[in-house]
Amino acid sequence: MQPERILIIGGDGYCGWATSLRLSRAGYDVTILDSLARREWDREHGLDSLVPIASMRRRIDEWSRLTGRTIRFEHVDATDYPNLCRVVAETEPGAIVHFGQQRSAPFSMIDRDHALRTHVNNTVGNLNVLWALRDHAPQAHLVKLGTMGEYGTPNIDVEEGFITIEHNGRSDRLPFPKQPGSFYHLTKVSDSDQLYFACRTWGLRATDLNQGIVYGTHTDEVASSPALANRFDYDHIFGTVLNRFCVQAALGHPLTVYGRGGQTRSFLDIRDTVRCIQIALENPAAEGEYRVFNQFTEMFSVAELAGRVSAVAQGLGLDGEIAHLDNPRTEREEHYYNCVNTNLRSLGLEPTPLSDETIAGLIRLAAEHRERIDARLIAPRVEWRPQQPRALPRQVAS
Amino acid sequence: MQPERILIIGGDGYCGWATSLRLSRAGYDVTILDSLARREWDREHGLDSLVPIASMRRRIDEWSRLTGRTIRFEHVDATDYPNLCRVVAETEPGAIVHFGQQRSAPFSMIDRDHALRTHVNNTVGNLNVLWALRDHAPQAHLVKLGTMGEYGTPNIDVEEGFITIEHNGRSDRLPFPKQPGSFYHLTKVSDSDQLYFACRTWGLRATDLNQGIVYGTHTDEVASSPALANRFDYDHIFGTVLNRFCVQAALGHPLTVYGRGGQTRSFLDIRDTVRCIQIALENPAAEGEYRVFNQFTEMFSVAELAGRVSAVAQGLGLDGEIAHLDNPRTEREEHYYNCVNTNLRSLGLEPTPLSDETIAGLIRLAAEHRERIDARLIAPRVEWRPQQPRALPRQVAS
Numbered sequence: 001m002q003p004e005r006i007l008i009i010g011g012d013g014y015c016g017w018a019t020s021l022r023l024s025r026a027g028y029d030v031t032i033l034d035s036l037a038r039r040e041w042d043r044e045h046g047l048d049s050l051v052p053i054a055s056m057r058r059r060i061d062e063w064s065r066l067t068g069r070t071i072r073f074e075h076v077d078a079t080d081y082p083n084l085c086r087v088v089a090e091t092e093p094g095a096i097v098h099f100g101q102q103r104s105a106p107f108s109m110i111d112r113d114h115a116l117r118t119h120v121n122n123t124v125g126n127l128n129v130l131w132a133l134r135d136h137a138p139q140a141h142l143v144k145l146g147t148m149g150e151y152g153t154p155n156i157d158v159e160e161g162f163i164t165i166e167h168n169g170r171s172d173r174l175p176f177p178k179q180p181g182s183f184y185h186l187t188k189v190s191d192s193d194q195l196y197f198a199c200r201t202w203g204l205r206a207t208d209l210n211q212g213i214v215y216g217t218h219t220d221e222v223a224s225s226p227a228l229a230n231r232f233d234y235d236h237i238f239g240t241v242l243n244r245f246c247v248q249a250a251l252g253h254p255l256t257v258y259g260r261g262g263q264t265r266s267f268l269d270i271r272d273t274v275r276c277i278q279i280a281l282e283n284p285a286a287e288g289e290y291r292v293f294n295q296f297t298e299m300f301s302v303a304e305l306a307g308r309v310s311a312v313a314q315g316l317g318l319d320g321e322i323a324h325l326d327n328p329r330t331e332r333e334e335h336y337y338n339c340v341n342t343n344l345r346s347l348g349l350e351p352t353p354l355s356d357e358t359i360a361g362l363i364r365l366a367a368e369h370r371e372r373i374d375a376r377l378i379a380p381r382v383e384w385r386p387q388q389p390r391a392l393p394r395q396v397a398s
Numbered sequence: 399m400q401p402e403r404i405l406i407i408g409g410d411g412y413c414g415w416a417t418s419l420r421l422s423r424a425g426y427d428v429t430i431l432d433s434l435a436r437r438e439w440d441r442e443h444g445l446d447s448l449v450p451i452a453s454m455r456r457r458i459d460e461w462s463r464l465t466g467r468t469i470r471f472e473h474v475d476a477t478d479y480p481n482l483c484r485v486v487a488e489t490e491p492g493a494i495v496h497f498g499q500q501r502s503a504p505f506s507m508i509d510r511d512h513a514l515r516t517h518v519n520n521t522v523g524n525l526n527v528l529w530a531l532r533d534h535a536p537q538a539h540l541v542k543l544g545t546m547g548e549y550g551t552p553n554i555d556v557e558e559g560f561i562t563i564e565h566n567g568r569s570d571r572l573p574f575p576k577q578p579g580s581f582y583h584l585t586k587v588s589d590s591d592q593l594y595f596a597c598r599t600w601g602l603r604a605t606d607l608n609q610g611i612v613y614g615t616h617t618d619e620v621a622s623s624p625a626l627a628n629r630f631d632y633d634h635i636f637g638t639v640l641n642r643f644c645v646q647a648a649l650g651h652p653l654t655v656y657g658r659g660g661q662t663r664s665f666l667d668i669r670d671t672v673r674c675i676q677i678a679l680e681n682p683a684a685e686g687e688y689r690v691f692n693q694f695t696e697m698f699s700v701a702e703l704a705g706r707v708s709a710v711a712q713g714l715g716l717d718g719e720i721a722h723l724d725n726p727r728t729e730r731e732e733h734y735y736n737c738v739n740t741n742l743r744s745l746g747l748e749p750t751p752l753s754d755e756t757i758a759g760l761i762r763l764a765a766e767h768r769e770r771i772d773a774r775l776i777a778p779r780v781e782w783r784p785q786q787p788r789a790l791p792r793q794v795a796s
Contacts, residue, residue: 155570172553177572
């Protein structure tokens with residue numbers, strides 16, 4: 001039997017690259033479509049991955065050399081509809097995994113230009129993917145990366161995409177209310193609405209993976225050669241909170257908590273990300289079905305995470321101090337937060353809980369590359385609110 | 399005291415023009431910003447208003463001649479950010495009324511190009527309006543036209559924008575779940591999410607008017623001179639259902655009901671539209687407040703409306719036959735539908751219910767302009783589902 005053909009949009013990115021290698025190793029016939037825009041945004045903002053990453057050409061050659069497997073690469077932007085359609089038609093994919101989006105909330109809040117670029121890149125790209133599926137691969141299963149941030153922090157349990165609401169003696173199962181907290185998050189909500197509509201109207205099949213905040217960098221595949229290394233962002237724009245704390249710990253800098261740190265979010269290890277995608281592909285949505293899986297394994301407050309990293313850092317002989325900064329974002333700092341994540345578990349996901357070993361590994365990785373770290377890139381500079389003078393960091397004993 | 403300055407985006411359109419004149423008459427200092435895109439789309443699709451409409455220049459001159467009042471006009475597209483900002487900064491508006499969007503569901507479903515144009519025109523325009531407000535008029539009250547179609551047809555009562563949900567022993571007031579039924583409706587949902595975010599984050603003040611389907615054409619102001627006449631769309635792309643039925647009745651053609659006609663929707667007379675906008679302006683949202691008013695006065699099924707028009711037509715000696723066509727849209731044809739509209743009523747709206755006189759007036763207006771009607775433009779040609787052979791009309795005795 002021919003291996004199933006998979007088109008991975010955004011396969012050069014943090015989650016996309018690790019997933020592409022895992023799926024190739026698992027026997028899928030992988031084509032990556034990527035504009036390489038993320039590398040361009042790094043250059044534009046003077047950022048760089050902590051761990052050096054090879055060019056896409058080098059990455060693919062190395063993978064082929066190590067495993068004998070071919071990954072095809074198409075240097076195309078999903079907003080370029082004719083070329084997107086060409087690739088979909090040529091690939092004849094059984095599934096499309098769509099990671100190809102600008103994924104930083106701070107990037108989207110820099111100014112109107114960055115909000116607009118995020119909006120157009122993400123929502124036009126998503127619209128194009130849906131039309132390309134409709135016209136060139138209507139049976140293909142779309143696996144789309146959403147975010148747990150779409151839900152915001154409601155005062156009720158967060159279900160997986162839909163909730164049954166009783167109201168005035170009647171009842172319906174309806175889309176779970178969304179309260180996105182940045183222009184980036186707004187695009188993901190819009191994408192979800194587009195997907196649901198396309199499934200209802202055109203009979204497409206789609207899985208929307210509302211992913212938590214991903215940490216870690218290594219999967220078996222990316223760890224198998226330096227030329228396959230995955231990106232590791234620690235800067236104030238693309239760096240996610242746990243990765244940033246580990247870099248700060250390695251440098252002996254205070255771990256910077258925004259505000260009180262009661263902000264609770266969903267998290268998962270990148271090793272679970274790739275496993276979740278594989279599970280979704282192995283259990284495709286039915287024709288016309290739009291389903292949502294909440295893709296995370298644990299919930300932590302930012303202060304809890306800082307405490308975990310601090311303790312591990314101290315065990316490694318590092319300072320591990322914690323500092324509270326004025327929060328650049330508009331978000332609740334104390335709130336209820338409880339999210340359901342049973343769908344992926346019921347399909348076989350065995351979570352990798354955050355361990356001290358994982359944290360220590362990230363701190364060691366950062367220490368190993370410390371000469372590449374530009375510490376000026378860590379402090380937040382993007383404000384959610386306009387024209388507010390930024391207070392200097394207030395340091396608080398940990 | 400200086401009259402309040404109002405910027406009306408999309409003031410050349412069906413609701414926008416009637417509102418501009420009403421607000422000018424009411425003493426506001428009105429500036430219209432419009433790309434005139436709608437006139438261009440008409441030309442592109444070979445459509446035209448049943449009632450001839452004058453150029454914007456002629457309209458404004460006539461209004462000035464009749465009333466001595468000045469309406470300024472800026473030929474600018476809301477997607478043109480620098481010029482939008484220039485106009486906002488120069489106008490220093492106390493309020494912005496934003497009608498400037500592609501407002502036809504069938505237009506947005508023609509093909510990917512029309513879906514994209516609708517998406518970019520509406521959502522980029524809206525994003526630009528929010529950033530322009532943030533940077534050039536943060537205290538101005540934004541009155542934005544949404545649509546009742548954002549909600550779809552849930553099996554519970556539709557509240558005004560938000561609903562209190564009890565779930566697992568906890569409770570929160572959350573955005574009412576949306577189930578938009580076309581790429582056009584998707585843009586309006588995205589706009590609402592953007593507005594809510596901008597109010598929470600930047601402290602903007604906004605009123606989102608989720609409007610029902612508007613019928614009628616005359617307000618006192620537009621009726622005061624032929625050069626002030628409002629557009630009247632009867633075609634399959636921009637014609638709304640009641641207006642279309644009246645044109646069909648005038649021609650002696652069957653009133654074409656899509657499917658069974660159990661589709662129930664919210665409606666209002668254009669005279670109530672202009673009154674609602676005025677009420678919203680007179681009672682502005684507070685700083686940081688995002689509020690939603692459901693702007694409609696009555697609910698009818700399509701079959702009921704056809705019955706009403708048929709009866710009036712027969713009273714005028716016309717045929718008034720009703721025909722059921724295969725439904726080109728993907729929508730429920732029998733469903734629960736009950737929507738709340740107390741906010742505007744509590745602020746003083748006195749509804750103008752649909753009367754036989756209104757229907758007769760629309761039939762007479764259509765008869766008066768019957769030489770301008772192209773009957774080939776009435777039958778639906780845009781299909782929601784792809785590649786389905788279109789059945790020929792099945793005529794059913796009324």
